[in-house]
Amino acid sequence: MIVVGHLFSFQKAYFGFNRFMDLNHPDLPYWLALNNREAIGPQSFIKAFDHFGSAKAVFGASKDDLIQCGLRPSVVSALERPVDLKQGEEELSFYQKKNIQILSFKDKAYPPLLKQIHSFPPLLFVWGNLSALSSDDCLGVVGSRAVTEYGVVACRRLVRECVEGGFSIVSGFAKGIDIEAHKTTLELGGITVAVLGSGFGFLYPPEHSVYVEKILEKGAFVSEFPFKAFPHPSFFPRRNRIISGLSRGVLVVEANEKSGAMITARYATEQNRDVFAVPGPLDSLRSRGCHRLIQQGAKLVMEGRDILDEWHYPLRSLAQDASLAQSRPHGLSRNLGDEKQKMKLSLVESNTDESKVVQACRERSQNIDEIIGATGLSSEKLTVLLTQLELGGRLRLMPGGRFLAV
The missing domain is CATH 3.40.50.450 (Rossmann fold)
Known part of the structure; x- marks a missing residue:
């Protein structure tokens, strides 16, 4: 990974050479030059790099060597053109000012899911976390x-x-x-x-x-x-x-x-x-x-x-929901009024009747009789609460007239 930051000359970069290199390593501009060649797609980039061992060696290879590598004629022609390393220096300067990271496909920090796909990018430019x-x-x-x-x-x-x-x-x-x-x-x-x-x-x-x-x-x-x-x-x-x-x-x-x-x-x-x-x-x-x-x-x-x-994800706790809800700004579109109501319903205190019903239905679905037995609520009051909680998105009506907390 190349971290282009304020301490430019002291940052390190890893390109799969079994060691960390200084950002001033001479092969770095060749990586960028290889990435800049329009005719060279991700597969050709990776094939050439793996065959010759470095980006600089790719540009130094003869036409016959490039053909033997299995590259298409258009790619071979693109690699025969002279390399302008000044463009790479300009690009590096830009990334330094923006604190943008350059990640190679040889880097251990390369996203593992992305590397599973066909034709994954040989270089990723990452700004942020x-x-x-x-x-x-x-x-x-x-x-x-x-x-x-x-x-x-x-x-x-x-x-x-x-x-x-x-x-x-x-x-x-x-x-x-x-x-x-x-x-x-x-x-x-x-x-x-x-x-x-x-x-x-x-x-x-x-x-x-x-x-x-x-x-x-x-x-x-x-x-x-x-x-x-x-x-x-x-x-x-x-x-x-x-x-x-x-x-x-x-x-x-x-x-x-x-x-x-x-x-x-x-x-x-x-x-x-x-x-x-x-x-x-x-x-x-x-x-x-x-x-x-x-x-x-x-x-x-x-x-x-x-x-x-x-994906078999567990439900968050009410405390987690409350923490997220409190960070949510007011003034969203009026079209989301029902969404706000759901948020309000999710923030009920633990000693309210609504919370008792939700808790009773959290582990597994329950029918009305089972909810009454767990909460001690009357059937009349429970009927109203079930309707409110279902409309508010806190309960889901399941087959057989059973309710499950959402």
Whole structure:
């Protein structure tokens, strides 16, 4: 890992040479030069590096040696061009000023889930908390840029419930569902990772720069592209494989049948990740992709608990819920009024009747008679409480008229 920080000449970098190197190691600019060659994709990069042993040796190889390595003619031609190391020096200077870390695929700190995927990035540029990339509790959240009101409400509700369940959220920093997922995570004090479809010199879209500082407090920005790489349409599908690659599963909130979110879902399937999809109105084109995913076997999600159950996550304690809820700012969209009510219901004191009912149904589902026996409440009062708690999202009605705490 290369940590480009204020103490530039004293930082260390590990590139799989079985030792740590100074940032001024002569091979470092060649790594960046190799990453900057447009014709050289991740697989060619890794194949060439593994064959020749260093990035500098790749550029020093003869045409015949490059061909024998099994590289495509276009890649061979790209590697025969002279190397401009000044560009690498400029790039390093930029990362130093921003305190951006450079992580190679040979580094022990490289995200283990990401390294499992086909065509993983040989270099990652990370701005922020590196440990946020290596969590087993990351959920990718993607969807339409032209999001509907329904999509916003669904995204906020599901992300809130998943963050409260202990997950970090990975998304693409784009308009629509992506930024709603990031914002909701930040409002709860959670960890979110933003994967860019550009280099760090062109943070896109620029209007989202107001969220940068907050994301960096606990989370991170990630890019595989050189710092001067402008956001190009072809970069976003490449970005999407990183979103799913860093995640244990991917939640698709709204998507038409031909969209980037569907590309991410396809990558997730290829990477053996779980795919979750939110159903929408039957006549909504923006939900056609989600409906298609459900037909193909994605898990239908109506609440965050559906994902928690799939991954066998335990419920948080009331104290944990209260701590998260108290950090949540006021003044969210009026469309989320029902979500606020759920939060209020989750903060009941331990000696209230509502809390007694929830506690009685926490370990396993209970019928009305069993709840009466556990709480001592009258059937009339219990009927009212059950209705309130179910509407508030604290209880779920199960088959057979039984209730389970959510």
